Amino acid sequence: MYGQRPLADLRWVLRGIAANQIARFFPDRYVRMTGHTGRGADESSARQIADYFWSCFYDYFEILGIPASDIGRYLKGKTVLEYGPGDVPAVAFLMLAHGADAAVCVDRFELYRPSPASAEVLGLLLDDLEGAARLRGEVCFRTPLDPASGLAEPSFRYVCQDYGLSGLRDEADLIISRAALEYANDLSATFADMRAAMRADGIAIHKVDLAGQRCDDDHPLSFLTYPRVLWWAMCSHKNTVNRWRIDHYRRLLVEHDLETVSLEPTALADRRLVDEVRPRLASCFRGVSDRDLSWLGFWMVLRKPTSRPAGWRA
Numbered sequence: 001m002y003g004q005r006p007l008a009d010l011r012w013v014l015r016g017i018a019a020n021q022i023a024r025f026f027p028d029r030y031v032r033m034t035g036h037t038g039r040g041a042d043e044s045s046a047r048q049i050a051d052y053f054w055s056c057f058y059d060y061f062e063i064l065g066i067p068a069s070d071i072g073r074y075l076k077g078k079t080v081l082e083y084g085p086g087d088v089p090a091v092a093f094l095m096l097a098h099g100a101d102a103a104v105c106v107d108r109f110e111l112y113r114p115s116p117a118s119a120e121v122l123g124l125l126l127d128d129l130e131g132a133a134r135l136r137g138e139v140c141f142r143t144p145l146d147p148a149s150g151l152a153e154p155s156f157r158y159v160c161q162d163y164g165l166s167g168l169r170d171e172a173d174l175i176i177s178r179a180a181l182e183y184a185n186d187l188s189a190t191f192a193d194m195r196a197a198m199r200a201d202g203i204a205i206h207k208v209d210l211a212g213q214r215c216d217d218d219h220p221l222s223f224l225t226y227p228r229v230l231w232w233a234m235c236s237h238k239n240t241v242n243r244w245r246i247d248h249y250r251r252l253l254v255e256h257d258l259e260t261v262s263l264e265p266t267a268l269a270d271r272r273l274v275d276e277v278r279p280r281l282a283s284c285f286r287g288v289s290d291r292d293l294s295w296l297g298f299w300m301v302l303r304k305p306t307s308r309p310a311g312w313r314a
């Protein structure tokens with residue numbers, strides 16, 4: 001934790017600041033140098049990555065209460081917007097193959113480019129498909145049946161912008177993200193973008209990881225001990241987490257007039273972890289309650305007030 005070992009802190013901070021400047025002036029090189037996939041290093045083979053994306057895809061429908069056999073019916077004619085897809089637009093591909101009209105992926109960093117690695121994963125997903133989904137999947141590519149050619153516009157759109165915003169207006173029926181909102185460099189702007197993009201009967205489903213950032217120790221919250229200005233100097237141009245806690249997300253929901261359908265933690269830190277970090281917290285986190293500090297991740301389902309999203313059965 002910051003402040004416990006001054007020399008190690010100094011080394012860590014100087015390294016962070018230098019890397020941040022490389023990311024600032026040579027963003028493409030930085031993304032290539034760090035081999036950033038967006039997913040972390042848990043899955044290594046193309047098969048494991050493809051399976052990871054299958055589980056992401058099914059999670060959304062499980063939350064919507066839509067059985068696998070009804071996914072095609074639900075997606076028919078719909079536009080899906082995904083924030084932060086990472087280096088393979090695999091969920092967008094699965095949405096299109098299962099019947100979505102359009103899939104828009106937005107990111108702040110251009111992690112996706114048609115490459116042999118992304119083609120291998122998309123190829124495996126295509127091979128997994130059957131029946132109508134398989135037929136639709138085959139023609140999702142610029143060259144039908146060839147994942148190496150990349151996903152075809154206009155049904156697929158990949159937008160890269162400084163703040164990872166879509167700029168859509170009343171177009172998205174289903175808005176999704178996985179391990180992306182915690183990276184948003186202007187979370188309030190992302191919420192405003194999401195609200196503007198969402199159709200009146202649309203729905204947004206996000207999985208947020210609040211403990212994904214590890215420092216030079218193994219404590220899941222030690223990154224909250226770095227003073228705000230140091231964190232900014234080390235990370236502002238990198239693909240690094242914004243550190244906002246659940247209390248801030250709740251405030252943004254009110255500020256942007258979004259209704260919470262559900263907000264459930266995926267993991268909670270135990271008392272010991274919170275007690276350990278509490279005395280060392282950066283001043284900007286001292287007002288966060290112990291309970292809120294313990295949220296290590298969550299699922300969040302949102303809609304516009306008074307709307308009844310199509311397909312929502314709760």
Ligand SMILES: C[S@@+](CC[C@H](N)C(=O)[O-])C[C@H]1O[C@@H](n2cnc3c(N)ncnc32)[C@H](O)[C@@H]1O
Pocket residue numbers: 037038039040083084085086087106107108109111162163164165177178179180181183184185186190239
């Ligand atoms: C940890 S990765 C998750 C990738 C993918 N969703 C997955 O589950 O494998 C975080 C993603 O969020 C993206 N990201 C970073 N800043 C963003 C922003 N301001 N708006 C949207 N996406 C952003 C990253 O570039 C990356 O694609």
